[in-house]
Amino acid sequence: MKLAGALLLLFAGPLQAQYTSPGPLVIGAYAQGSFILAHTPAISHLAVSHPTGLELNLQRQTNGSEPWHAWYRYPKIGLALVYYDYHNPVLGRSYASTIYLNKRFLYSPRHELNFRLGTGLAYFTNPFDLETNHKNTIVSSHLNAVLQMRLEYDVAVAEHLGLLVGLGLNHYSNGATTKPNFGINLPTVFLGLNYHQQRPFVPLAPPADDTPTDLGRNFLNLSTSLGFKQRSATDRQKYLVHSVSVLGGRRVGRKSNLLVGLEGFYDRSLVPELRDTARTSENLPDVKKAGALIGHELLFGRLAVVTHLGIYFYNPYKSNTFYYERIGLKYHVTDRLFGAVDLKVHRGSADVIEWKVGVKL
Structure with missing residues (x-):
């Protein structure tokens, strides 16, 4: 994961x-x-x-x-x-x-x-x-x-x-x-x-007001990711998978961000896969994909557990289902800069581990 x-x-x-x-x-x-x-x-x-x-x-x-x-x-x-x-x-x-x-x-x-x-x-x-x-x-x-x-x-x-x-x-x-x-x-x-070390445990007294300062505010996330995958047990080459995303979000509670946005994908393992399965090498469909997603972030300080559900609206080479899921961990190094490790999935089957960096605006 x-x-x-x-x-x-x-x-x-x-x-x-x-x-x-x-x-x-x-x-x-x-x-x-x-x-x-x-x-x-x-x-x-x-x-x-x-x-x-x-x-x-x-x-x-x-x-x-x-x-x-x-x-x-x-x-x-x-x-x-x-x-x-x-x-x-x-x-x-x-x-x-x-x-x-x-x-x-x-x-x-x-x-x-x-x-x-x-x-x-x-x-x-x-x-x-x-x-x-x-x-x-x-x-x-x-x-x-x-x-x-x-x-x-x-x-x-x-x-x-x-x-x-x-x-x-x-x-x-x-x-x-x-x-x-x-x-x-x-x-x-x-x-x-x-x-x-201590039982029973007695917590510190909570502050009078612990409301997050960004509650109810909108933000924009720009990010890119890299991953590597193998086609099959007989093809030992590792192929690069790349993505870019533009997501808009809003902090809707102490624990939650809601997200919506667009993504583009380029999975280079689909190029040899398409050539192996196509009847002719002419007029091959584009292997690049684009999708729209909705998502949620469960917040633990600077750390967030990320879940996404996306639908491909540009998918000429239908190598997978029309939708995808993602689960991962995201961490804000600063208020602006973040990194993430995500697992992208198609119908319960792992597609690629994504290593992501991005900025929050």
Whole structure:
């Protein structure tokens, strides 16, 4: 869905900070048991083992030093190291580093119920190789993106010690950068311990007025992106994918921006694809595309979780569906300059990972 260390800095970026005191720490160690979800028949021969793993993590409790802490009921920000043994020589092992946000839904001095969402990078020891490991249709590159979702219940067993049980889903994929790329989905159960530096947690008093200064204001985003993708397992060349976008937006609440705009795309992998499938080399359609989109940004200080839905209105070579989706992370380095990492998708299938830079006017 890389960069775990960089994302840690993103989550820590300030937004009109009122206080400088850091929140208390939570340190955890969990055992994990999983199975491989056979989401397509092409990976059914690999969905037979039961991977097991170990996670070590460090969480910082937000404490109200920034306005968005209170808006989201004081979530935790964490960094995790995750190891998996797939108990299958075709798949081998994986090592991941992720950054995550842990949002609580129920809380008392002894109990917590949290939902965790995270992303990062994973390294797989045994990716697909046409000559030596052709059965691995799940993972085709050493480096993959990670998406984590889980529900966690923590109950106090001592003054600073909590017992944690949870259910989750880990998804690994390289975003079609290399193929085959069916990805791996691991429904997982967790059991472990958390050390709480402070329990119960008492947040700082919120400021009298934490209304964002740009609430109700319009803005313009101009951006461009680059990405790379592979056509197939037999064509090992990486093709450049480029886009430009002009988006208008408005901050409609403390947590939300709404967006609408236009985009243009040039996917160079479509040029050889078109030549391979066309009956004649004359009068070939244009592979460039243009689309219109609507979108939403969920705001966490300088960081935003981005979701887009777009429709192609210029699409002479119909290599995909008439619509596309996008999910990603966007970070404002300054009030004007931002960067983003997005996953562009066609009907649930990854198209390309986009590395984006832009300006806000």
